[in-house]
Amino acid sequence: MKTEAKICGLTDPAAMNAAIRYGADLVGLVFFPPSPRNIAVEDAAMLAGLVPDHVVTVGLFVDPDDELIDRVLSRVKLDAIQLHGEEPVDRCADLKNRTGRQVYKAIKVRDADDLVSADRYAKVCDRLLFDAKPPKDATRPGGNAEAFDWTVLEGRKFGVPWLLAGGLTPDNVKSAIRMTGAPGVDTSSGVESAPGKKDPAKIKAFLDAVRSV
Numbered sequence: 001m002k003t004e005a006k007i008c009g010l011t012d013p014a015a016m017n018a019a020i021r022y023g024a025d026l027v028g029l030v031f032f033p034p035s036p037r038n039i040a041v042e043d044a045a046m047l048a049g050l051v052p053d054h055v056v057t058v059g060l061f062v063d064p065d066d067e068l069i070d071r072v073l074s075r076v077k078l079d080a081i082q083l084h085g086e087e088p089v090d091r092c093a094d095l096k097n098r099t100g101r102q103v104y105k106a107i108k109v110r111d112a113d114d115l116v117s118a119d120r121y122a123k124v125c126d127r128l129l130f131d132a133k134p135p136k137d138a139t140r141p142g143g144n145a146e147a148f149d150w151t152v153l154e155g156r157k158f159g160v161p162w163l164l165a166g167g168l169t170p171d172n173v174k175s176a177i178r179m180t181g182a183p184g185v186d187t188s189s190g191v192e193s194a195p196g197k198k199d200p201a202k203i204k205a206f207l208d209a210v211r212s213v
């Protein structure tokens, strides 16, 4: 089965067009001011306008309030909302009902115990996303180029599709897919030349690697 590939944290048209041209299934826009990938609403609206219908546009939020979600959705054509903070299951369900968008919940993993909540989120969310627990001194809860022990996900199923994230690069994504059987993969830092600056050549290399599995 084809592995879904998401390129997250896009901030400029060249990178967005590269992600689309080289075959991303999902593209991500970050609405979290402390992130070097944070994007202004009007810029996001312009980038989302470049995305063809067959590609899913995902907005990434960290513990967003309703005002932020409504402000973004009033201007930006998003298909899905990725929640990367400490959002409880009820909040995910509430946002799904309020917005009519798909909701993806990021679960931060260090070891197998961190997967315990996944089944509860899978009951209300459309996809799960497994990312590494951020280091103690991190300034953001994701996008830290940190990988975790992928073996905890080996052969796991959760009732909804899931994405493996955290420190994935053009060099390691093939082994990550082979080891975990992940139905989808997501990268941000691994296809950048500097924090927040996507590199079209790395985007191509990542997507080529995913397709070669």
Ligand SMILES: O=C(O)c1ccccc1N[C@@H]1O[C@H](COP(=O)(O)O)[C@@H](O)[C@H]1O
Binding pocket: 008, 009, 028, 030, 032, 035, 036, 037, 060, 062, 084, 129, 131, 140, 141, 142, 143, 144, 145, 146, 165, 166, 167, 168, 186, 187, 188, 189, 190
């Ligand atoms: O990218 C960010 O700055 C970010 C900020 C806050 C929460 C999540 C963030 N990124 C997401 O984290 C994973 C893994 O990223 P990486 O490949 O390790 O850089 C991915 O879903 C990013 O979109």
